[in-house]
Amino acid sequence: MTAHDSMDAKARFLAAIERVPDQANGAERLCAACVLALPVRRAAIAISVYGHGLEVLSATDQVAEQVEWTQVTLGEGPGFDAVASGGPVSLTSLAQADGRWPMFVPEVAGTGIGAMYALPLQVGAIKVGVLDLYCDPGEFLEGPDFADAVAVSELLTSVLIAVGPGGRIPESLGPWWNQPLGTREVHQATGILMEQLGIDARNAYVRLQAFAFGNRQSLRDVARDVVGRRVRFDSDSGEAIVSDPTAQP
Amino acid sequence: MDDYGRLAQAFVGLADTLVADYDAIELSQQLIESSMALLPIAAAGLLIGDVHGELHVLASSSEETRLLELLQLQADSGPCLVAYRAGQQVLVDDLNLEAQRWPDFAKQAAEYHYRSVSALPLRLRDERVGALNLFRTEVGAMSPTDISVGQALADVATVGILHQRTLTHSHLISQQLQGALNSRVIIEQAKGVLAERGSIDMDRAFVLLRAHARKTQQRLADVARAVVNNADTSAILEQEQI
Numbered sequence: 001m002t003a004h005d006s007m008d009a010k011a012r013f014l015a016a017i018e019r020v021p022d023q024a025n026g027a028e029r030l031c032a033a034c035v036l037a038l039p040v041r042r043a044a045i046a047i048s049v050y051g052h053g054l055e056v057l058s059a060t061d062q063v064a065e066q067v068e069w070t071q072v073t074l075g076e077g078p079g080f081d082a083v084a085s086g087g088p089v090s091l092t093s094l095a096q097a098d099g100r101w102p103m104f105v106p107e108v109a110g111t112g113i114g115a116m117y118a119l120p121l122q123v124g125a126i127k128v129g130v131l132d133l134y135c136d137p138g139e140f141l142e143g144p145d146f147a148d149a150v151a152v153s154e155l156l157t158s159v160l161i162a163v164g165p166g167g168r169i170p171e172s173l174g175p176w177w178n179q180p181l182g183t184r185e186v187h188q189a190t191g192i193l194m195e196q197l198g199i200d201a202r203n204a205y206v207r208l209q210a211f212a213f214g215n216r217q218s219l220r221d222v223a224r225d226v227v228g229r230r231v232r233f234d235s236d237s238g239e240a241i242v243s244d245p246t247a248q249p
Numbered sequence: 250m251d252d253y254g255r256l257a258q259a260f261v262g263l264a265d266t267l268v269a270d271y272d273a274i275e276l277s278q279q280l281i282e283s284s285m286a287l288l289p290i291a292a293a294g295l296l297i298g299d300v301h302g303e304l305h306v307l308a309s310s311s312e313e314t315r316l317l318e319l320l321q322l323q324a325d326s327g328p329c330l331v332a333y334r335a336g337q338q339v340l341v342d343d344l345n346l347e348a349q350r351w352p353d354f355a356k357q358a359a360e361y362h363y364r365s366v367s368a369l370p371l372r373l374r375d376e377r378v379g380a381l382n383l384f385r386t387e388v389g390a391m392s393p394t395d396i397s398v399g400q401a402l403a404d405v406a407t408v409g410i411l412h413q414r415t416l417t418h419s420h421l422i423s424q425q426l427q428g429a430l431n432s433r434v435i436i437e438q439a440k441g442v443l444a445e446r447g448s449i450d451m452d453r454a455f456v457l458l459r460a461h462a463r464k465t466q467q468r469l470a471d472v473a474r475a476v477v478n479n480a481d482t483s484a485i486l487e488q489e490q491i
Contacts, residue, residue, distance in 0.1 A: 086431035124434030125477035191441020
């Protein structure tokens with residue numbers, strides 16, 4: 001497992017999106033691409049609403065949709081735990097639930113799903129939702145495949161933040177989206193932009209993305225300039241002001 | 250107080266932290282502070298691995314950019330990465346002699362006057378969790394007792410970060426680690442808000458955030474989340490003399 005592998009998973013996902021027929025619902029294409037890029041049978045995305053709740057955004061098929069709706073309606077399941085803990089939650093089979101999710105597990109017992117992996121779609125305090133992946137009974141996401149799934153969930157998070165829930169995904173997501181995230185500066189810059197523009201964390205992240213994308217820069221480089229006070233955003237015009245590029249942080 | 254007394258105090262302090270709803274980041278930060286107090290070191294950093302096997306700084310003796318860059322640099326290539334991957338201690342008594350093995354790391358460490366480094370693994374049975382890094386400004390080996398104390402602190406950190414020692418499934422471990430890393434992301438977002446609002450640097454923003462969390466007996470991540478979700482920050486920014 002290396003950084004190289006996680007990049008490969010993202011590249012596979014980006015390539016898979018282009019193979020999915022361009023349907024009206026962009027979110028359906030994202031789910032379909034998950035199934036093409038990862039060794040899983042089904043995928044579903046639920047979006048965080050009103051702080052604690054989840055709403056079904058899309059699913060690859062009726063089974064995934066049914067499980068997702070059950071989870072959302074009951075307010076209980078691996079997806080909710082993933083959102084609450086900020087880390088992935090896995091259920092290797094319904095029989096292994098061990099008393100967790102006492103309402104959810106019996107409700108979905110008839111669907112024939114095997115292992116379920118709930119991966120939170122979030123960046124710190126920005127909660128986008130959850131990606132639920134389903135394997136056939138007896139199959140599992142092990143080691144590198146699991147890491148790939150997490151890499152895809154990270155990319156999905158960026159895309160969903162950029163387009164907003166239900167937003168239309170461009171036919172092709174270019175290689176710009178295949179970049180490492182998770183540097184401290186990116187998150188610090190998000191906080192700085194919130195304050196400079198008087199907006200919430202999600203919108204601050206969108207502005208950071210848009211500026212980086214528009215200038216064909218990596219998120220990391222733009223964030224470094226924001227943290228180093230070489231770029232600031234003006235609250236009146238909303239425009240980015242690039243000051244002396246040689247200024248020291 | 251003698252060495253034994255200080256050591257006992259450090260572990261009692263850590264045990265106090267391990268109450269029901271404790272904070273993995275605060276625990277890590279306390280471990281760093283205990284390491285700094287108990288061991289003959291100049292800087293320390295605790296890194297944990299994500300699901301891809303990449304290391305991230307969870308806590309450090311300073312939030313200054315240069316220490317963080319050095320820690321991140323050796324997360325890519327350096328003693329820390331070796332300790333993490335092999336699950337074994339990597340003790341470098343003289344970084345000059347290892348300049349060829351880790352040229353970038355050795356060069357930058359020398360710029361900051363760090364001459365030797367110990368990387369102690371965080372592991373739970375066969376699972377690799379991360380590594381504790383201890384930097385010194387002198388050349389030479391740390392005493393076996395100091396290394397043992399450092400490793401004991403690293404072991405406590407492992408149990409603390411993973412919340413319990415009974416975790417058997419690697420997915421559960423990655424769940425805990427990713428959760429801790431996400432808490433760190435919230436803290437960085439909150440630092441950005443505070444730094445801009447109070448015209449202070451990131452290090453100061455962290456110190457204020459943490460002091461306020463302790464004073465009000467809240468989890469660091471919860472205070473940070475409130476800041477990012479637009480809570481009033483005057484009580485955090487107007488603390489005096491910290």
